[in-house]
Amino acid sequence: MAAERGSRGRIIVFGILFWYPLAGVTYQFLHYLIGLRRLGYDPYYVEDSGRWVYDPALNDLSPDASRNVEIVAQVLDQHGFGDRWAFRGRYPGGRCYGLTDAQLLQLYRDADAFLNVTGAQEIRDEHLQCRRRIYVESDPFASQVKVATGDEAMIAALSAHDTLFTFGENIGNPDCSVPVERFTWLPTRQPVAGELWRHARPSIGAPYTTITTWHNEGKDLTYRGERYYWTKDREFERVLDLPKCRTVAFELAAGVDDAVRQRLQDHGWRQRDSVALSTSLDGYRDYIQRSRGEFTVARDQYVRPRTGWFSDRSACYLAAGRPVITQDTGFGKFIPTGRGLFGFTTMDDVLAAVDAIEADYDGHCRAAYEIAEEYFGAEKVVGSLMARAGL
Numbered sequence: 001m002a003a004e005r006g007s008r009g010r011i012i013v014f015g016i017l018f019w020y021p022l023a024g025v026t027y028q029f030l031h032y033l034i035g036l037r038r039l040g041y042d043p044y045y046v047e048d049s050g051r052w053v054y055d056p057a058l059n060d061l062s063p064d065a066s067r068n069v070e071i072v073a074q075v076l077d078q079h080g081f082g083d084r085w086a087f088r089g090r091y092p093g094g095r096c097y098g099l100t101d102a103q104l105l106q107l108y109r110d111a112d113a114f115l116n117v118t119g120a121q122e123i124r125d126e127h128l129q130c131r132r133r134i135y136v137e138s139d140p141f142a143s144q145v146k147v148a149t150g151d152e153a154m155i156a157a158l159s160a161h162d163t164l165f166t167f168g169e170n171i172g173n174p175d176c177s178v179p180v181e182r183f184t185w186l187p188t189r190q191p192v193a194g195e196l197w198r199h200a201r202p203s204i205g206a207p208y209t210t211i212t213t214w215h216n217e218g219k220d221l222t223y224r225g226e227r228y229y230w231t232k233d234r235e236f237e238r239v240l241d242l243p244k245c246r247t248v249a250f251e252l253a254a255g256v257d258d259a260v261r262q263r264l265q266d267h268g269w270r271q272r273d274s275v276a277l278s279t280s281l282d283g284y285r286d287y288i289q290r291s292r293g294e295f296t297v298a299r300d301q302y303v304r305p306r307t308g309w310f311s312d313r314s315a316c317y318l319a320a321g322r323p324v325i326t327q328d329t330g331f332g333k334f335i336p337t338g339r340g341l342f343g344f345t346t347m348d349d350v351l352a353a354v355d356a357i358e359a360d361y362d363g364h365c366r367a368a369y370e371i372a373e374e375y376f377g378a379e380k381v382v383g384s385l386m387a388r389a390g391l
Contacts (some may be wrong), residue, residue, distance in 0.1 A: 003244065007041060007042040008040040008041045008042075008391075009111075010043075010107070010111040010112055010115050011111065011114070011115065012044050012107065012108075012111050012114035012130065013045050013046070013114070013115050014046055014116045015029045015032075015045065015047065016116045016120045017029045017047065017072050017128055018023040018053060019049065019054060019120070020053075020054045021053075021054075021056065021071050021072050023166070023278045023279070023280065023285070024278060024312070024313055024316075027284075027285075027312075027316060028073070028312050030196070031190065031193050032115065032191060033079070034046060034193040034196075034378055035379055035382035036386075037177070038378065039078050039382060039383050039386065043230075044081075044099075044107060045076060045086075045119070046087075047086070047088070048086070048090060048104065048121065049089070049120070050091050050122065050373060052089075053089075055067060056279050058104075059275070063094065065089055065095070067284065069097045073085065073097070073098070085099070086099035086104045086107075088104060097145070108316075112131060112132060113130065113132035113351070113389070114127070114130050114132070114133055116133070117138070117362065118134050118137070118138045119135055119138075119157070123160035127160075128160065131151075132162060132389065133160060133161040133163075134161060134163045134164075134165065134385075135158060135161040135163070135164045135304030137164065137165065138167050138190070138312070139229065140166045140167055140168025140171060141168065141305055141307055142221060143158065144178045144181075144185075145179060145181060145223045145228075147179075147183065148223070149223070152168075155182065158183055163388075163389045163390075164184065164185050165185070165389075166185045166188065167307075168185070168187070168302075168308055168333075169187040169308035169309070169310075169330075169334045170191060170333060170334075171187070171307060171308070173305050173333075175330065176306045176307060177304075179223075187388070188385050189310055189315075189335075189376065189381055190311075190312035190315050190382075191378035191379075191381035191382050192312075192315045192316060192319045192377065192378060194320075194373060194378075196285070196319075197316055197372075199289050199319075199365075202289075202292050202322075203290065206291055206292040207248070207250055207251040207291065208249070208250050208294060209251045209252070209287065209288075209294060210252060210295060211284070211288075212230065212232055212252070212253070212313075213252040213254060214232060214233050214236070214255065214260060215233045216230075216231040228300055229299065229300035229301065230299055231299070232298075233260075233329060235297035239350060240269075242295070243268030244267065244268050246351065248292065249270060249360065250269055250293075251270035251271065251291075251297060252264060252269050252271050252272075253271075253274045253277050253287070254271070255273055255275055256271065262316070264331060283384040285316075288313075288320050292322070293317065293322045293323040293324060293364075294322060295350070295354075296313075296324075297327045298311070298327040298329050303327055303328070303329050306329065307329050307330060308330040308333065309329045310329070310335065311326065314326055318340065318341065318372035319369065319372035319373075319374065320369075321365045321368055322365065322368055323340050323365060323368045324341050325342045325353045325354065325357075326341075326342070327343070327344060328343035329343075331343060333385065338356075340365070340366070340368035340371050342356070343351050
């Protein structure tokens with residue numbers, strides 16, 4: 001399988017596009033593919049997993065990936081990757097789509113490196129034929145804690161890679177309590193291809209929004225006697241009165257039950273269903289572009305240990321020229337705040353940020369866009385990652 005003439009090398013991007021084909025995830029991986037291509041690499045997108053896929057039409061897991069493949073393949077084709085992808089279901093009855101089995105195995109032998117973005121691809125013998133194996137962690141804290149507590153499966157998974165990157169940009173610094181043992185973690189952040197997020201001024205009365213999951217179960221962790229939470233509803237509870245404190249509107253796109261929906265409405269929140277919104281790539285982007293800005297929280301596992309994590313969705317708001325107010329994880333050490341982007345700890349911080357934005361809305365929109373270009377531009381972020389990986 002020949003690389004394109006003049007290519008800096010074939011790079012495989014592993015991810016969860018087919019497994020979870022909602023818009024936020026789709027953009028996350030498009031940004032990597034576009035960034036790599038702009039830098040002169042020859043990128044391929046691959047999923048080769050034993051997991052069943054999530055089918056949004058069923059709202060459940062399914063062994064039939066055909067519907068997801070059809071949706072995602074169209075997107076990849078539209079962006080110039082129509083002959084550079086593969087999905088292989090490594091479970092009984094699973095099929096190979098895109099590249100054939102033989103072509104996929106040849107790609108593993110020929111590729112110069114793979115990026116295991118989100119770390120979701122389990123590594124098997126055929127993947128070890130790839131010369132460079134790079135782990136890109138989007139959710140810090142859990143893997144480091146598991147290593148520190150002797151989790152053999154996590155240690156083996158990380159050991160299958162030669163270079164480890166994390167969105168936890170503050171990991172390893174004195175003010176970050178995430179344990180660092182056995183492995184060296186290099187900081188990175190999510191890339192954004194700015195041309196996908198060209199923006200216009202939102203309509204009058206547009207709300208501050210976010211797109212999220214209200215409640216999660218099963219991912220809380222206990223470390224050194226303290227419980228660290230994964231679910232976001234605990235964090236939203238701290239700022240539930242926000243819409244009552246200012247005249248601008250706030251909207252939460254999240255799947256909630258009737259009781260939570262009523263509670264949100266009682267506190268002045270607008271509410272939309274996040275899955276319905278996220279099934280359309282254009283609808284998801286339009287929702288962000290038509291928002292006045294983003295107000296959101298971060299998970300306790302990112303906040304309390306001061307990981308320095310930042311959201312890929314929030315980076316998209318910035319790229320669309322939308323100011324962002326988000327819970328402080330320590331990211332302000334690496335990304336400028338106070339103009340277009342605000343980190344908060346208390347409700348008073350939130351209110352001050354809203355007031356600042358509303359006092360000079362156009363100026364904060366410009367600042368948001370400039371932050372996205374300077375700190376999240378796909379070529380800069382991916383280029384830095386590849387250079388530090390020796391590629």
